Amino acid sequence: MSRLLYRLGRAAALRPWRFVIVWLVLVGVVAGVAGVAGGSLHDNYTLSGSGSQKATDLLKERFPALSGADARVVVHAKSGKVDQAALASASGELRRLPHVSEVAPPQPSRDGATALITVRYSVPVTDLAPKPTLDKLRGATESLDEAGYQVEFGGQVPENVTAPGGVAEAVGIVAALVILFLAFGSIVAAGLPLVVALAGLGVGVSGITLLAAFTNVATTAPTLAMMVGLGVGIDYALFILTRHREGLAAGLGVPEAAGRAIATAGQSVIFAGFTVLLALCGLVLSRIPVFMTMGFATGLVVAATVLSAVTLLPAVLGLAGARVLRRRDRAPGATISAESPRVRRWAEHVGRRPWPWLLAGLVLMLTLAAPAAGMRTWPSDASSEPTSNTVRQAYDLLAEGYGDGANGPLLVAVDLKKVDQGALAGLSGRLARIDGVAAVAPPQMSPDRSAAVILVTPKYGPQDKEVTGLVDRIRADALPPGTEVTGLTAVYVDLSRVLSDRLWPVIGVVVATSFIMLMIVFRSVLAPLKAAVMNLLSIGAAYGVLTAVFQWGWGATLLGLPHSVPVSSFILLLMFAVLFGVSMDYEVFLLSRVREEWQLSGDARGSVSTGLAATGRVITSAALIMVAVFLGFAMDPGLIIKQMGVGLAVAVALDATVVRLVLVPAVMSLLGRANWWLPGPLDRVLPDIDLHGGTEPAGEAGREPQPSHA
Template sequence: MSRLLYRLGRAAALRPWRMIIVWLVAVGALFGLAGAFGGATHDNYRLSGSGAQRASDLLADHFPALSGADARVVVRNPAGRVDQDRLAAVGAKLRELPHVAAVDPAPPGKGGATGLLTVRYDVPVTELAPKASLDRLEGATAELRAAGYQVEFGGQLAENVGAPGGIGEGVGVVAALVVLFLAFGSVVAAGLPLAVALAGLGAGVSGITLLAAATDIATTAPTLAVMVGLGVGIDYALFILTRHREGLAEGLPVPEAAGRATATAGMSVLFAGFTVLLALCGLLLSGVPVFMTMGFATGLVVAATVLSALTLLPAVLGLAGRRVLRRRDRAAGAVVHTDAPLVRRWAGHVGRHPWAWLLVSLVVLLTLAAPAAGMRTWPSDASSEPTSNTVRRSYDLLADGYGPGANGPLLVAVDLRKVDRAQLPAIRDRIARTDGVVDVAPPQMSPDGAAAVLVATPAYGPQDERGPGVVDRLRAHALPDGAEITGLTAIYVDLNRRLDDRLWPVIGLVVATSFVMLLLVFRSLVAPLKAAAMNLLSIGAAYGVLVAVFQWGWGSALLGLPHSVPVSSFITLLMFVVLFGVSMDYEVFLLSRVREDWLRTGDARGSVGSGLAATGRVISSAALIMVAVFAGFASDPSLVIKQMGVGLAVAVALDATLVRLVLVPAAMALLGRANWWLPGPLARVLPEFDPHGAAAEEPERTPVPA
């Protein structure tokens, strides 16, 4: 494989415009196809086999008005009671809007100062163009605002109107340029990794848009894919560029240096990217379609960035020539230093006092991870939005006028083919007597008479810790066979429990596949075990920081949140697979250089210092870029993306500093030659891989000015 990569890189550098034109045509074609045939994103939270899903299916089959999207128009009169005639006139206007199937008015709220109109559509939210539909709602209610009323909007329609994006991407790009320029001292060298990563990103995101035309893609999937793809894409290009500069410093011609870099660092990039893809495959075990599509989308972008690093980067390196070096390093007779003496001395210091540094780093990581023991996971809702958002304001108005449970009513679906209609009054009474239920509306019959629905209002909002108990009590004591509960809170209960049940199988699969991958690459039992343990430590520390920042509220105000919030149910599983894959990237790059030196010298402790010296600067630069990219996404309005950005930034920062610069050299110094231990029988059956590019053709070194 390394020989193939060598030839690919050298050929691309020799004839750069061929590869560049191929990429321009490919990305342009994908953009055009995505614009012409791409689909829209849509969250599919279908939980096959869950009680909430059975109830939702029954309602969709027998209550057509409940099968489409909905919007809530919440009206507040600050000066007194809401004029019901004026509200009815607005309701009539709303019924005339496109795709509106019904408008259901609610009784006046507390003191008559709050009114509610529920708008039901005959199509799902993905077919409505939410922003345009919300503008129509604002137009239809303009006379209420003119009369001095406060009008806010909630429900599916308003919650699917995305805030303007691009801030996270912009912060990441600017930060990457600054770090790359400081690291390389060359505008050309700073721009190349970014340009190559953006090319892969463009191809991958276009692929996501095309994929959305064929299947449901989660609304947060493209943002997550861009966040991860931008970080790893720049890093992959950075590692190959660094190796290329080392080749130029050794006197290699540009095509030879590009070929050699592709064969060595490119092989590590290939294995690192494959490790990320393997980790993302763990999302298939979640059993939740929205998670699966997040894995597909992110994997598509990661694969595209790997491809751009291995094919497009050598071409632009050939085009750039020696301009990737600093101006002073291009002068005749200049000596180019690629080593990091400070890192080498630090590794030696840690190696001389391994137990002390091992214990210090473990104490710090375990202290940071400690808050994770009290983590509460729960999906986010409108109460987590900033008060500048109409969805949040409608949530507050509704809670104030109708009680907190009005934001998460429970829909009890009764299959009248299994339950006698005469039992409906008794069912309603049992629901009303259940602790935590404040009101139950009379049963409504479906048009075909095959089903009924009762709307129960709980005493608690969807994020309240007492909400799941109400759902459990209703299911256990109030409902007969043939009746089930759905609604926001019930769906959250089932989703949260499904994700909790699948977390450990996903962790097991990701750790096991990564272990096998590193076992094959480095032919060692100890190195993969050590890598897995250290990755788990850094991920645990990131979980602990998330709890402190979001659940304890230590950083809520800085992140634009109105109050402390639970850690999103999506985060534990999603962040684990992404972080484990990304952390393995650094492990592959570091261990590749350490093992390369170990095979050459046989010095177990010295090879750790040499590997860190060779990779310390580039890993630090790559980590700084990735931290900046991830931290930039902490400004995203989506709570899931915000928490992912903070968690990933913290984990990568810890991984590149405390883990790679302290824990790894300390542990490897203690293990010595045992780092590379592999039982003889296993060594004989394992296939031979060459992650160091030793099989690449020996480059022809010709004297050139340094």
């Protein structure tokens, strides 16, 4: 493959405008088709076989008015009571809004100072434009606002409104540009990785919109894909650019240096990207549509950034010529050393005393991971929003006027084809006697009287750890066959359990497939095993830091959260797949260089320090860029993206410091020649892949043609 990549990179540098034009056309065509034929984003949290899903399906069939989205209008009088006539007038306006199927009678609080109007829609929340729908709710209740009442909005529709994006991406791009300039000392060299990464993002994100035309794609998928794609895209271009600059400094012409860079670092980029794709494919095992589409969407962007790195980057390198070097580095006789003497000295120091450093590194990583033992995962709700947000104010008003459980009512769906209608009174009585139930509303009959719904208000808020036990007690002690419980809280209980049950199969498959791929690439058993263990340590430490920052509240306020919150249920599975793939990138680049030195010298310990020294600067720069990009996304208003940004930044930082500078040299020094041991039977059947060979096919050396800029 290196021979093919060499020819590709050299051809792109010789005829750069052809490749640039192809990419411009590709970006424009994909974006244009996505704008015309692309679909809209939809969250699909279907949990086949769960109790909450069975109840939801029954509601869709028998209670069409209850099957769509909902919104809650919370009206509060700063003094006195809310006027019933004003509420009735506003309810009439709400009934005339598009897609509204039902407006429940206003429900006053005990003191009359607060009133709740529940608005139900005939379509799911993903079929409603969030911001315009919320604006229509505000317009319909304008009379209440003019009368001096405080009017706030909660429920699915208002909670689906997200703050404008773009800030996180901008922060990451600016930080990456600064780091690249400090690393290369050239504006041209600093800008090229960004241009290449953004081109890949353009194709990938437009591809996500096209994907949404054929299947449900989660609303957070594009943001997650951009976060990962921006980080890996810049890093991939950085690794190739570094190798290209080394070639120029060695006296190679631009096309030859570009060809060799693509044949060597470009091949490593392809394998690194393939590793990320393998890890993301593990999300298919979750069998939860929203996770599967997140994996597909992110994988699409990663594949596009790999393609841009190995085809567009050599073209722009051909256009840039020697300008990717500092002025002083272009002078005759100037040299560029990629090696870091400090990293070499450090690696040799660790190699001489591996046991103390190994134990110290393990103690640090395990200490950081320790809080994860007490991690509580739970989806976020309106109580996690800033106090200035209308959904948070609606949440607080409901909790104050009706109790915490009013923000997370449970719906008991009864199939009257399986349960006698006369048993409804007894069922309501049993529900009312269950510990943790605050109130039980009278049964509501479906239009054809074939089903009933009983509204149960818990004593606990949706994020309270007691709600899980309450849902379990209701299911075990009160519900006869033909009866199921749903509602947002019950869905959360089922979702958290499904994710917990499917985490370990995903971990097993992702680790196993990554191990096999690295074993093929590096022809070793212990080196990929060590890489897998190190990645698991990094992920465990990231989980621990997430628990301390968010659940313990050590950094919640700094990240714009009003108080401590549980770690989102989506994080464990999603972050593992993304992080395992991203962390493997550094292993591919590092181990490929160490193996190259091992094959040249046969010195097991010396090859480790030489490989670390050769990759020290570029991996450090790459890690800094990734950390900056991920921390930029920690500013995103969405809790899932915020937690993902923090977790990925922590893991990459630990991977580039503790793992790469302490654990890797210590373990590889202890293993010595065993690092590259491969059993005889495997040695005979595994292909021999040379990540650093084939830079120049025989017969193609000689006079160096100059790149065409016309």
